[in-house]
Amino acid sequence: MLGHAVLEIREAQVPLLSAMLLGGCAAKLARILRVGSMDAGLGPTALFPLRLRRPVAITTCAVEFACGVALIVTAGGLGRGGPATAVRLATSLLFLVATCALIELRTSHPETGCGCFGEFSRAPVSGRTLARSAFFAAAALGTIGLPPLRAPHPGADAARLLGIFAIELAVIALLSPELGEALTRLGYSEPCELRRLPTVRTLAALRRSSQWRKRAWLITTEVPVDMWRELCWRYVVFPARIGDRATEIIFAVYLRPHRPVINSALVDSATGEVLAWPAAPARRRRLFAAKPLWAGPGSAGAGGVSADAGSDSASAPRGGHGPASGTGPGPGSGLGPGGRRIPAGMLSAPSDPGYHIPTVMREPPAHSSPDDLPFSSDL
Amino acid sequence: MLDVQGDFRCCDRCTGNATAVRASRRRMLKAAVRTTHDGSSDPEADQAADFPTPGKLPRAVTGTVRDVSPHVLVIGNGASETRIALTSDATAWRGAPLDPSGVQPGDQAVVRLRPSQRSVADRIWANIGRVTGVIIEREADSLLVDEGKTKPRQLVTIPGAASGRVQVRFPNLEPGYLLDVIGVRRPGELEARIPATSQPAYPVDQMPTPPMVTGRVPAAISGSATWHEPVDEPPGLLGVSYPALDPGSGCAEDPVGSVAPQFVRMPYLAVGSVLQVSNDCAKSSCTLSVTGCAAIARLFNDRCVTCGTSPRGRIADLTQASFIALGGELERGCFNATITIGR
Numbered sequence: 001m002l003g004h005a006v007l008e009i010r011e012a013q014v015p016l017l018s019a020m021l022l023g024g025c026a027a028k029l030a031r032i033l034r035v036g037s038m039d040a041g042l043g044p045t046a047l048f049p050l051r052l053r054r055p056v057a058i059t060t061c062a063v064e065f066a067c068g069v070a071l072i073v074t075a076g077g078l079g080r081g082g083p084a085t086a087v088r089l090a091t092s093l094l095f096l097v098a099t100c101a102l103i104e105l106r107t108s109h110p111e112t113g114c115g116c117f118g119e120f121s122r123a124p125v126s127g128r129t130l131a132r133s134a135f136f137a138a139a140a141l142g143t144i145g146l147p148p149l150r151a152p153h154p155g156a157d158a159a160r161l162l163g164i165f166a167i168e169l170a171v172i173a174l175l176s177p178e179l180g181e182a183l184t185r186l187g188y189s190e191p192c193e194l195r196r197l198p199t200v201r202t203l204a205a206l207r208r209s210s211q212w213r214k215r216a217w218l219i220t221t222e223v224p225v226d227m228w229r230e231l232c233w234r235y236v237v238f239p240a241r242i243g244d245r246a247t248e249i250i251f252a253v254y255l256r257p258h259r260p261v262i263n264s265a266l267v268d269s270a271t272g273e274v275l276a277w278p279a280a281p282a283r284r285r286r287l288f289a290a291k292p293l294w295a296g297p298g299s300a301g302a303g304g305v306s307a308d309a310g311s312d313s314a315s316a317p318r319g320g321h322g323p324a325s326g327t328g329p330g331p332g333s334g335l336g337p338g339g340r341r342i343p344a345g346m347l348s349a350p351s352d353p354g355y356h357i358p359t360v361m362r363e364p365p366a367h368s369s370p371d372d373l374p375f376s377s378d379l
Numbered sequence: 380m381l382d383v384q385g386d387f388r389c390c391d392r393c394t395g396n397a398t399a400v401r402a403s404r405r406r407m408l409k410a411a412v413r414t415t416h417d418g419s420s421d422p423e424a425d426q427a428a429d430f431p432t433p434g435k436l437p438r439a440v441t442g443t444v445r446d447v448s449p450h451v452l453v454i455g456n457g458a459s460e461t462r463i464a465l466t467s468d469a470t471a472w473r474g475a476p477l478d479p480s481g482v483q484p485g486d487q488a489v490v491r492l493r494p495s496q497r498s499v500a501d502r503i504w505a506n507i508g509r510v511t512g513v514i515i516e517r518e519a520d521s522l523l524v525d526e527g528k529t530k531p532r533q534l535v536t537i538p539g540a541a542s543g544r545v546q547v548r549f550p551n552l553e554p555g556y557l558l559d560v561i562g563v564r565r566p567g568e569l570e571a572r573i574p575a576t577s578q579p580a581y582p583v584d585q586m587p588t589p590p591m592v593t594g595r596v597p598a599a600i601s602g603s604a605t606w607h608e609p610v611d612e613p614p615g616l617l618g619v620s621y622p623a624l625d626p627g628s629g630c631a632e633d634p635v636g637s638v639a640p641q642f643v644r645m646p647y648l649a650v651g652s653v654l655q656v657s658n659d660c661a662k663s664s665c666t667l668s669v670t671g672c673a674a675i676a677r678l679f680n681d682r683c684v685t686c687g688t689s690p691r692g693r694i695a696d697l698t699q700a701s702f703i704a705l706g707g708e709l710e711r712g713c714f715n716a717t718i719t720i721g722r
Contacts, residue, residue: 235409237408
């Protein structure tokens with residue numbers, strides 16, 4: 001009875017070891033794909049000079065993959081005898097070498113992670129990491145000399161095998177510092193100030209918003225002249241025209257994936273004065289409510305003044321970082337944050353090529369000064 | 380022979396007049412959308428948003444020494460000349476402490492003026508230079524250092540006299556490791572004299588993971604503030620290069636499609652954002668605009684020990700003029716700083 005149980009435990013090691021090896025290889029590959037370089041390795045590769053790290057990382061990954069696949073291929077009748085024994089010996093050797101390398105790594109590079117599961121294995125090598133590697137080495141040694149594996153009979157046999165898997169996975173989980181890291185990442189919600197949200201999504205959200213539908217008839221180009229981000233907000237600037245007056249519309253879009261809060265303001269391009277929103281002509285209002293499009297220069301009406309505050313959502317985010325908490329000159333003052341008048345040419349700055357947005361160029365007035373930033377000579 | 384050409388390209392992200400224009404324009408437009416939605420702003424916050432007040436912070440003058448006598452220093456910058464008085468308590472530095480009259484014509488000088496007397500020199504740094512980057516090649520005592528895609532590669536030589544001092548703080552002078560040294564500018568190279576920090580133990584491809592931040596990012600962040608040499612910046616610019624520009628438009632060094640390495644989790648900002656930078660050692664502060672990207676600074680998880688020990692990580696890379704205005708000593712390399720964002 002005991003002998004049969006030991007045999008079943010030994011048999012369970014083959015698929016488990018294979019899964020661990022293939023999982024480790026996949027995690028390493030995922031990290032390489034994410035970082036974009038083989039050189040950016042972790043773990044025992046740190047023991048090698050820089051020029052050797054890349055080949056060592058490639059070899060480790062390849063050996064893990066080969067052993068993982070070979071363990072499965074030779075588990076049944078196909079690998080009976082010599083091939084199965086050779087593969088299991090190689091796997092045992094791999095884990096024994098890994099254990100020794102981790103001991104060395106812990107001594108010489110105590111701050112370096114083991115890199116066993118790529119990105120997840122950044123914690124410094126600990127006793128648990130060493131114990132896990134030794135456990136795998138013992139498990140691999142235990143598979144040497146096993147007869148070809150058979151599929152378990154449904155019922156008691158299968159249940160016993162599942163039980164063995166469950167217990168062993170629990171032991172591996174206990175010995176794995178990566179599990180805590182993975183659980184932390186699963187439950188982690190990034191603050192909006194650190195959230196990465198592509199500009200394309202911001203523009204898509206803006207163009208779906210009611211703010212856009214209300215203002216689109218004033219906008220004279222389809223592409224923004226400037227776009228930038230601060231904390232939880234992304235600011236998008238479009239040129240606009242009210243009659244003969246050149247203006248700019250600035251949208252502040254809150255950085256969240258769905259239904260972001262959007263605020264907007266209308267500014268005179270020449271003076272920097274904040275303007276009231278003109279009322280859209282009735283016909284245009286219907287047209288742009290149905291399909292927001294470029295209105296074309298000089299097509300806007302400069303009718304009555306709207307008292308619309310220009311906010312897209314009633315649920316404006318609270319907190320100190322954003323347009324709701326800002327500082328700055330009062331509307332219509334035409335002054336910059338330092339209390340200095342913003343030269344008119346500032347409003348005609350070219351867009352940032354980094355956004356891949358076509359530049360809308362306009363000549364700044366002759367009297368404008370290009371350097372509104374403070375200089376040491378101002379002190 | 381080490382190749383210093385590299386693939387240097389100065390793109391839109393280099394600080395120049397175009398950046399200055401964009402920065403001020405963005406501030407104005409942001410203020411417009413804020414005031415439209417919030418009405419009048421907080422007067423105290425308005426006060427805090429003021430840029431440096433004339434007469435309160437030290438001013439820096441940069442240029443080439445045209446003439447020097449025991450009492451007068453003449454600094455030239457293009458066609459203009461500035462005459463600066465030298466008093467007995469003025470000090471100077473050119474690789475080591477020096478008598479101010481020992482500065483030579485032709486030296487590139489950074490002069491700190493007294494806040495109260497604008498024509499009197501307080502301190503002079505002659506031919507001071509700094510290289511902060513990743514070592515990409517080594518040949519005997521020469522190192523080729525990559526300072527990022529928007530700056531040219533730098534050749535650093537370590538003379539025998541400074542070798543011990545540098546290697547105590549930078550034991551791994553091998554490709555892949557970080558270097559930050561201050562020294563004397565020679566044609567085409569920097570002669571290292573002082574280590575500006577202690578070398579991080581990791582190569583750049585094995586940076587430690589920053590701790591995960593939950594909840595709101597604090598408005599005030601403490602760490603180390605350093606300075607950089609101007610490449611394309613207007614002389615005397617008061618500005619700061621920030622380590623966490625928006626990935627959507629950020630540093631030229633940002634890897635495509637992945638997260639840029641960063642030790643300190645800092646909120647994303649853009650060129651033109653306003654920071655209040657405080658020197659925790661000199662107890663002075665002023666509001667500065669973000670004028671560039673500090674791509675290399677974010678690789679350092681070092682501490683500044685100018686006064687006490689700062690939290691790990693570089694939070695601001697200041698222009699020389701800003702560093703001096705905030706009371707920093709260039710040859711020390713850093714000061715303990717706190718930045719407050721959005722005020």
